[in-house]
Amino acid sequence: MNHSCNPNCETQKWTVNGDVRVGLFALCDIPAGMELTFNYNLDCLGNGRTECHCGADNCSGFLGVRPKTACATANEEKAKNAKLKQKKRKIKTEQKQMHEDNCFQCGDGGELVMCDKKDCPKAYHLLCLNLTQPPFGKWECPWHQCDICGSPASSFCEFCPHSYCRDHEKGALVTSALDGRPCCSEHNPKAPVAPEYWCKIKRRLEQQKPEEEAKE
Structure with a gap:
């Protein structure tokens, strides 16, 4: 009979009519045709260990070495799965601003x-x-602070860095003729910027739209 770290039989010593006998007893219900195995429980002397090839989930790797516990086997399985997940995980590349x-x-x-x-x-x-x-360091431009009090801005001129917080936004901006974009009093609502500058802004906005739609 072959050795197994997860055997379906065990050995027991019995004395029969004064003689010592070794009996093999099933540890579980064994289907017909299945190989009978038991743990050899050999003693390992020095470095002369014999490799085990039983193929059981809890195989210790060597004859005479205690089989792995269910807990150790579970931890090994978790570590294996974690490595597989790491390999499968896609590396996210940061989009350059x-x-x-x-x-x-x-x-x-x-x-x-x-x-x-x-x-x-x-x-x-x-x-x-x-x-x-x-x-120096991480810098936020003036467009994000209220022109009057320096608080975080909530309303912005689309044509210059002027912006206003909730307390100071009332009446500070008007709707311009260019796509209805808000502008401050420094701009003429009918023509807030020079035509060539507006072409550059419009081209930039058209480039941004597909990126925003992709994010959604």
Whole structure:
């Protein structure tokens, strides 16, 4: 009979008429034709271990080594599944934030400072921000703070960095003729920006629309 770390039989010592006998007894109901196995329980001496090839789920790997417990087998299975999940998991690539190519204050191109606020594409010249050096660390552009009190803005001019909080937004913006976009008092509602600058803004908005629809 072959050895198994998960046998269907066990050995028992019996004394019969004064002689020691070894009996084999079933540990469970064994279907007809199934191989009978028992645990050899051999002692391992030094490094001379014999590999076990029984194929049981709780196989210890060597004869004479205690079979794995159900808990150890379950933990091994979990670790195996975790490795498989790691392999299957797709690596998400961060989408690079796109910024406008023209200053949001004056509309010209050149060397620009980019807003670091998520999903804000605005960029500015240092001179338009009254700065001599680029801002340090994570920087949010003036468009996100109320012009009057500096609180987080809720209403924005679509043509310059002017913006207002809930307490100061009343009457600060009017609807312009360009796609109904709000504009502040510094712009003429009938023609808030130069035609060439509006073409650049419109092209940028058209590029953003497919990205927003894809996110939804």
